[in-house]
Amino acid sequence: MKRTFLVLIFFLGIKIQAQNSNINTKNMNIEQIYTGCLAQGAYYIESNGEAVVIDPLREVQPYLDRAQKSNAKIKYVLETHFHADFVSGHLDLAKKSGATIVFGPTANPKFDAYIAKDGEILSVGNLKIKVIHTPGHTMESTCYLLIDPNGKETALFTGDTLFHW
Template identity: 70%
Template sequence: MKIEQIYTGCLAEAAYYIESEGEAAIIDPLREVTPYLNKAEQNGATIKYIFETHFHADFVSGHIDLAEKSGATIVYGPTAKTTFKAHIATDGEQFKIGKLTLTALHTP
């Protein structure tokens, strides 16, 4: 299993790359998605999920572009109202990434 923080100092924004057994998830991606795609390709992994912890007013997310380029599913919390294709997770819903299980916890 790999967990890597991808930090952008100028925005004080941290995204996360999580990988297990050839499957990956990105949490809160920045607009520029090439680093995530390159990392997955270098590791021989497929990006399965893109998790957004909330709608971001402080920076532009690359979730839609990343989903289009990787085929990954965008995941938002239960109160999200999206205008694009996304999976709306329920509290306690589980997501498999290789041998890893991530559990969605709704924290309103």
């Protein structure tokens, strides 16, 4: 079962990364913000006036600008794990936007953050995001499954979970 699940994560993760493009529909907007020099990808997801940022880059102004342009409120900053290879902008983004920082189970941050439970569902606009605890790369590693308004599983954001498969 575990191997099958990891294979699923692997293929879904590659699909998301390989697209390297934005998805824009009536119900949602997904934008990848990628920094080639760090090989670091962040995601801005928006639906019905609310937004979430996954693994934000250090420079947070682009997320704030995107939200302001579409009159959206950044509700959550989701971290897939603690990052040792780059400086995340989660603290600055939360401070400037009022968003809640979310980590997966077993995380023990030294700052204010919400620790989500495995299987917990977060709501963002018309979308749902399912928290999936995937320890391996780090013990708090977490994937986020995006579910559209029709209940269709649309995208899986894996962070660095694939490194240790």
